[in-house]
Amino acid sequence: RHAIALKPDFAEAHSNLGVTLKELGRLDEAETSYKQAIALKPDLTEAHSNLGNTFKELGRLDDAEASLRQAIALKPDYAEAHSNLGVTLKELGRLDDAEASYRKAITLKPDYAEAHRHLAVVKNFSFRDKQFFQMQALYHDPAISEKNCCHICFALAKASEDLEDTANAFQFYAEGNALRKKQLGYDKAQDSKLFEKLKASYPRMTENTFEPEIVDSETTPVFIVGMPRSGTTLVEQIISSHPLVRGAGELPFVSQFGASLAVDQTRVDGEALTTxxxxxxxxxKKRSEGSAIVTDKAPLNFRFLGLIATALPEVRIIHVKRDPSAVCWANYTKYFASDALGYCYSLDDILNYHELYQDLMRYWHQSLPNRIYDLHYEVLTENQEEETRKLIGHLGLEWDDACLSPQDNGRAVATASNVQVRQKVYQGSSERWKRYKPYLNGALDCLGADSQ
Incomplete structure (x- = not known):
């Protein structure tokens, strides 16, 4: 800002300010800075690319695609822009176009580890192809950085799994997870402490007499919560297939505006709850596109159900439950772009987190009777129509047949499941972990399906 004050027409300074604001989560301000940079210097490629990435995080994927294509038009050999365009196209459900963008990025930059990982996710390896050997060479390159090796390990794990080479897949998952855990420096004590604070703070929150005025014209949220990889994306896809519902994806707003309230870090009173x-x-409302009902499927909002139920008494809360062994394994095998999911990269950490999650959900069920609708993922996939009709009825909506074809829902999906939800609802995914039982030393055997 000092540089801009000294030289208001310094386009690069506006662009760099945008980068800082985006990292701080101030996306609207970042958008303004990038647009100012582009107004001053229309051929500033990085500003177009960064604006595209900001639009993507804001859920404005058509704008993101346009900005990234503008960056590529200005600089056709911009590998990062091609890869970021691939991410945007994947979220839009245009998987073939996404694959083409990742391939272009890798053609321009053959050692682009992150693009290799993205490509491995959207394609199916039926044999050891050119990309497989490229990734293998990168893996064996002594000069590869730990960050890039992590991307390559997750990509080779996915490829090996496609090729039914379970032993190598497990080895690459183990190595990739160890590298990611080292990067993030996660300590499970931090979440143990957080969950204790959440339970200790809720009774003090209820001491406030809070009866908000519920205005009919207001947008009504439906919260979809649970462990990541539990089926929350599929459930949102089902609900948002209804013509009256807008699926907004994983929104950061509860954590952004309410985390300090939920742990009593900020004084909780009627004014704070109203704010x-x-x-x-x-x-x-800005994400609603005019719909009266909007889903917010940030899974980790399960941590804040006390605050949500208190400040937003009109909302519906859907809790998606999945077989514990399956959901723990699904977390372990996924590279999450967010640094906030540090528990995912060690089986011991995942098991500990799952136990914390179960304990907290038991607490919320006791504290918030009849406020939480439990939906079992496996039951949903086995009895799709019956469970879907019950779910739509619980939300107070009239039945619509579109809810039985979530794969036809054309909305953008920005989560780790954005490839799977383009398929018809299918059974059996919760059995996948059993292929790896010989390598797990009984780590997941203690998690019976009834432990929830």
């Missing part, structure tokens, strides 16, 4: 409520609903 949180209005901040959340105002932010939600």
């Amino acid at each position: 949180f409520r209005q901040q959340y609903l105002n932010a939600l």
Whole structure:
């Protein structure tokens, strides 16, 4: 800002300010900075690319695609822009176009480890192809950085799994996870402490007499919570297939506006709850596209159900439950772009986190009777129509047949499941972990399906 004050027409400074604001999560301000940079210097390629990435995080994927294509038009050999365009196209469900963008990025930059990982996710390896050997060479390159080796390990794990080479897949998962855990420096004590604070703070929150005025014209949220990889994306895809519902994806707003309230870090009173409520609903309305009902499927909002139920008493809360062994394994085999999921990269950490999650959900069920609708992922996939009709009925919506074809829902999906949800609802995914039982030393055997 000092550089801009000294030289207001310094386009690069506006662009760099945008980078900083984006890292701080201030996306609207970042957008303004990038646009100012482009107004001053229309051929500033990095600003177009960064604006595209900001639009993507704001859920404005058509704008993201346009900005990234503009960056590529200015600089056709910009490998990062091609890869980022691939991510945007994948979220839009245009998987063939996404694959082409990743391939272009790798053609321009053959050692682009992150693009290799993205490509491995969207394609199916039926044999050891050119990309497989490229990745293998990168893996064996002594000069590869730990960050890039992590990307390559997850990519080779996916490829090996496609090729039914379970032993090598497990080895690459183990190595990739160890590298990611080292990068993030996760300590499970931090979550143990957080979950204790959440339970200790809720009774003090309820001491406030809070009866907000519920205005009919306000957007009504439906929260979809659970462990990551539990089926929350599929459930949102089903609900948002209804014509009255807008699926907004994983929104950061509860954590952004309310985390300090939920752990009693900020004084909780009627005024604070009103402020949180209005901040959340105002932010939600911007993502609603005019729909009266909007889903927010940030899975880790399960941590904040006390705050949500208190400040937003009109909301519906859907809790998606999945076989514990399956969901723990699904977390272990996924590279998450977010640094906030540090527990995912060690089986011991995942098991500990899952136990914390179960304990907290038991607490919320006791504290919030009849407020939480439990939906079992495996039951949903086995009895799709019956469970879907019950779910839509619980939300107070009239039945619509579109809810039985979530794979036809054309909305953008920005989560780790954005490839799977383009397929018809299928059974059996919760059995996948059993292929790896010989390598797990009984790590997941203690998690019976009834432990939830």
